[in-house]
Amino acid sequence: MARAVSRNTKIGWTIAAWAVALLIFFPILYTIITSLKSEQEAIAGFDLIPSFTLESYQTVQSQNNYWRPFTNSVILAVGSTLLALIVAIPAAWAMAFSPTKRTKDILMWMLSTKMMPAVAVLVPIYLIFLRTGLMDTRIGLTVLLMMINLPIVVWMLYTYFREIPGEILEAARMDGATLRDEILYVLTPMAIPGIASTLLLNIILAWNEAFWTIQLTTTNAAPLSAFIASFSSPQGLFWAKLSAASVMAIAPILVLGWFSQKQLVRGLTFGAVK
């Protein structure tokens, strides 16, 4: 039974929640505001009301072609996430439903690879990409981003699969389902919400990746992270242009996030006692 909550407590919590949300969202909001200022206003100091000029957007679009990096970002983010799901669903299934003594260790080991700073393996990976001709190719980066995000994908799916009662799979097996049928027609449909939130979160992670995508590309496969990196200038004013480039780069993912809030929240909070 829910506890009775007084009206005042409710209002208090609502205000607190909004305040925290605003605090977290503020850097993005201020980037959007700055992008609508002139360069002079942008550097002049803190001001929440811009002059609403689109000058920076025009300059950014005329200096660099937006669509090539945009297309690359979409291909890399979606491609690497789908590839990761293809590998991770069977892996998570095995770990969730046929665990061995070492399953936990394997999961921890996978997660531990995320703890190493990326720059530590820059030179070996750079050399592998050079020798195999994968440098500055979409396919090379897609595979690399898939590998980077794989531990998180496996962990998320594993946590989700564990909530599905094993008896349902047993029943399917009793009815003569093969392993393939079991994963494709029983497990996957039941796990759709979990898979969807995993998919969304990983698209966001891959979209925002800004180390490898800059280090391993020059022109052909450079995504929006490289597009943003090109607008920071050592001499001359650039804050408004940089903000405009950032807004153009994050807008698609922001919209996607907005429409899929429910799945995302579920994806980020599951595992907790429900």
Added chain:
Amino acid sequence: MTITFRALLGATALCATAGLAGAQDSVTLTIATVNNGDMIRMQGLTSEFTAANPGIQVEWVTLEENILRERVTTDIATQGGQYDILTIGTYEVPIWAAQGWLVPLDDLGDDYDTDDLIPAVRDALSMDGKLYAAPFYAESAMVMYRTDLAEAAGVTIPEAPTWTDIMTAAQAMTDKSAEQYGICLRGKPGWGENMAFLTAMANSYGARWFDTDWNPQFDSPEWQATLTDYLTMMNEYGPPGASSNGFNENLSLFQQGKCGIWIDATVAASFVTDPEDSTVADKVGFAQFPNKEGVDNRGNWLWAWSLAIPASSDAQDAAKTFIAWATSRGYTELVAGKEGWRAAPPGTRASLYENADYQAEAPFAAMTLASINAANTQKASVQDIPYTGGQFVAIPEFQGIGTAVGQQFSAALAGQMSAEDALAAAQANTTREMTRAGYIK
């Protein structure tokens, strides 16, 4: 079977020949560059180059300065060959040329006129008499000041001022109640930020980074005088929050009329005198970088963004063709014809400064040239030193060491520690790093 095999061989040979022929017909140059006004202009004019050289295509990769350095260093160190032309500065050229990473540029064609390059810039980009990078824009540092404020305060700044002149003028021009600050200088930490300025200032005080055995010299009276005077000027006559001010922040303050004096890169002169962006465009005077009385040294600040070819490039001839075009006299004239003489890339060619049209449009031309000519990057200090470089020390370790020292000095400016403590910390850090790197035995 044999026939199929032969057919296959034949087809492969044909493809290979076609590939070679294709390669000869069209070469794509990948150019790594930074995002500054002159480079963006060059990108816009690339079509003029490709029209004159139909066999060469040009792809630009623009990156933030530090990311560019990181990317290019990785690529060169692994012989990656991702780039055919690099945009690098006077700091990298001597270090990378010594490693054998750059292609010498001693054959840029008969009409290139290498002798027209300003000697100080040419020296900074050469090793053993060979040019390793061609400059497309160069700068020194100088004093920019408000002529109206100086007049109102009753002070004059001579063409070759001393630090005492600057401090007196800064004091007279300060009116903090009206947000009028006598002097704006860099305070943001970084080897290319506050340490570029402070190293030049230290040079002009007779200080040096290292003695001939590579021992750091922050415990010398010259460095103490440098830092003490810098902090006095900034605390008494400088803007608030100066420890986070770099080139761009000071540019904005000066353009809004809040600084009496600004000492920084000569390239700033074209920004502060541009009536479109600057509220004080017609009230700016120029003077040489100051020196301490009795020290014959004006900072020796010199920087040139330059184009170089990495040894790993497989299109070196085409790259030379591009560099010869982009850093030629003809290119300067092309820019002037399209956007006026003010937009011509400054600081690289003596002929530009002899041009009457340029002198008429750029009031800062004479002082820029005098400042560049005065810079000696081969011997930056009046004392004996084991290194080259002007506002930096041309050793690979300097990026790390310079930034660490810059953080101490920035903290002193922010009031978090005293000048003595900052110098002691800088001395200890630098001694440790130099010992670790094997300079100090």
